[in-house]
Amino acid sequence: xxxxxxxxxxxxxxxxxxxxxxxxxxxxxxxxxxxxxxxxxxxxxxxxxxxxxxxxxxxxxxxxxxxxxxxxxxxxxxxxxxxxxxxxxxxxxxxxxxxxxxxxxxxxxxxxxxxxxxxxxxxxxxxxxxxxxxxxxxxxxxxxxxxxxxxxxxxxxxxxxxxxxxxxxxxxxxxxxxxxxxxxxxxxxxxxxxxxxxxxxxxxxxxxxxxxxxxxxxxxxxxxxxxxxxxxxxxxxxxxxxxxxxxxxxxxxxxxxxxxxxxxxxxxxxxxxxxxxxxxxxxxxxxxxxxxxxxxxxxxxxxxxxxxxxxxxxxxxxxxxxxxxxxxxxxxxxxxxxxxxxxxxxxxxxxxxxxxxxxxxxxxxxxxxxxxxxxxxxxxxxxxxxx
Numbered sequence: 001x002x003x004x005x006x007x008x009x010x011x012x013x014x015x016x017x018x019x020x021x022x023x024x025x026x027x028x029x030x031x032x033x034x035x036x037x038x039x040x041x042x043x044x045x046x047x048x049x050x051x052x053x054x055x056x057x058x059x060x061x062x063x064x065x066x067x068x069x070x071x072x073x074x075x076x077x078x079x080x081x082x083x084x085x086x087x088x089x090x091x092x093x094x095x096x097x098x099x100x101x102x103x104x105x106x107x108x109x110x111x112x113x114x115x116x117x118x119x120x121x122x123x124x125x126x127x128x129x130x131x132x133x134x135x136x137x138x139x140x141x142x143x144x145x146x147x148x149x150x151x152x153x154x155x156x157x158x159x160x161x162x163x164x165x166x167x168x169x170x171x172x173x174x175x176x177x178x179x180x181x182x183x184x185x186x187x188x189x190x191x192x193x194x195x196x197x198x199x200x201x202x203x204x205x206x207x208x209x210x211x212x213x214x215x216x217x218x219x220x221x222x223x224x225x226x227x228x229x230x231x232x233x234x235x236x237x238x239x240x241x242x243x244x245x246x247x248x249x250x251x252x253x254x255x256x257x258x259x260x261x262x263x264x265x266x267x268x269x270x271x272x273x274x275x276x277x278x279x280x281x282x283x284x285x286x287x288x289x290x291x292x293x294x295x296x297x298x299x300x301x302x303x304x305x306x307x308x309x310x311x312x313x314x315x316x317x318x319x320x321x322x323x324x325x326x327x328x329x330x331x332x333x334x335x336x337x338x339x340x341x342x343x344x345x346x347x348x349x350x351x352x353x354x355x356x357x358x359x360x361x362x363x364x365x366x367x368x369x370x371x372x373x374x375x376x377x378x379x380x381x382x383x384x385x386x387x
Contacts, residue, residue, distance in 0.1 A: 163175055247311060256300040314334070
C-alpha cells in the first residue's frame with residue numbers, strides 16, 4: 001500500500017468510507033489492480049472527454065469517485081479538490097476508451113451480427129399501457145411507466161431512477177430516485193435535455209435499496225454497463241432492470257427553450273403541456289400544437305452526442321420509443337430479465353400489444369435511424385436525446 005493510503009488508513013480508522021459508502025481498502029485494491037500506472041481526472045477525462053466536448057453528462061465519474069474530488073455542475077463533472085489518481089473515473093466513463101463490442105459480450109455473451117441493425121434482441125412488440133393513470137401522462141404508449149408501476153406494485157423493485165422535472169424550469173430534467181407510484185407517474189414524459197440519471201445511484205446506496213430499475217438514454221445505459229464491467233458493485237448491484245429510451249438528439253435548454261421557443265416563437269414555457277418529435281418537434285399548449293421543423297432546432301443540439309453510435313439503447317434490458325406511432329410504443333425486449341418483466345406485465349394486463357405487422361413504418365424507421373447513428377460521421381454539430 002502506498003504512502004498516501006498508509007497515512008490515511010492510520011489516521012482515519014473510524015471513517016474508512018467514501019461519500020457513497022465504499023470501503024477505501026476495496027477502492028485502493030481495485031485501482032492498483034486496474035493499472036500499474038494510475039491516471040488522474042485531468043489526464044484522462046478532462047483532456048480526452050471534456051475538452052473535445054465528448055462528455056454525455058451521465059454523472060458516472062462523480063458517483064464512483066472515492067474521495068469526493070468531483071462534483072456535477074453545468075451538465076458535466078468538475079474537479080473541486082486534488083485528484084488522488086485512482087483512475088476509476090476514466091474506467092467508468094462511456095466516452096473514454098469505450099468499446100461497444102466488449103459491452104455486448106458482457107451483456108449478451110456475444111456481439112451483434114451485421115444483419116442485426118438495431119442490436120441484439122429476443123422479442124419485438126408494439127405495446128400500450130392499460131392503466132388510466134399512465135394513459136393520462138404518457139409520452140406515446142406509456143410502456144416504460146407501466147412497467148415501472150407494475151414492478152413497484154408487485155414488489156419486484158423498491159425504487160426507480162427516473163427523470164423528474166425542475167419545479168421552476170418547465171421540462172428541465174432533474175434525476176431522482178422514485179420510491180412511490182406517484183413519483184413514477186410524475187416523471188412520465190420526455191424531456192429533450194441532458195439528465196444525469198446516474199447521480200441518484202448515491203441515493204440508492206444511502207437508502208439501502210436492493211432492487212431498482214433505471215430509465216435512461218443510450219449513453220446513460222452505456223455508463224451503467226461501464227460501471228458493471230469495471231466491477232463497481234455498490235451502486236450497480238441493486239439495478240435489476242435497465243429500460244433504455246430510443247434517442248436521436250438532445251438540446252441545450254437555454255438554446256431551445258429560452259432562446260427559440262420562448263424568445264423567437266413567443267410561447268410561454270409554463271404554457272407547454274407536452275413536447276414530442278414525430279418528423280417535426282411538436283410543442284403542445286392549451287392553444288394548440290406548434291410544429292417546428294427539426295432543421296430549425298438542430299443548432300441547439302448538444303455536440304457530445306454527435307459521436308453516439310446507438311439510437312435504440314442496444315445495451316438495455318428493454319428499449320422503448322415512439323417511432324412515429326400514434327399512442328403506442330415500439331418495444332424491443334433484449335435480455336432474459338427484460339423478457340421476464342414484460343411477459344409478467346403483459347400477463348397481468350398492465351400492457352397490451354398489437355400485431356407487429358401494424359408497425360411496418362416504425363420498424364423501417366428504427367432500422368433507418370439505427371444505421372444512421374452507427375454509420376454517421378463524427379464529430380458533427382448534432383447530438384442524441386436525453387429524456
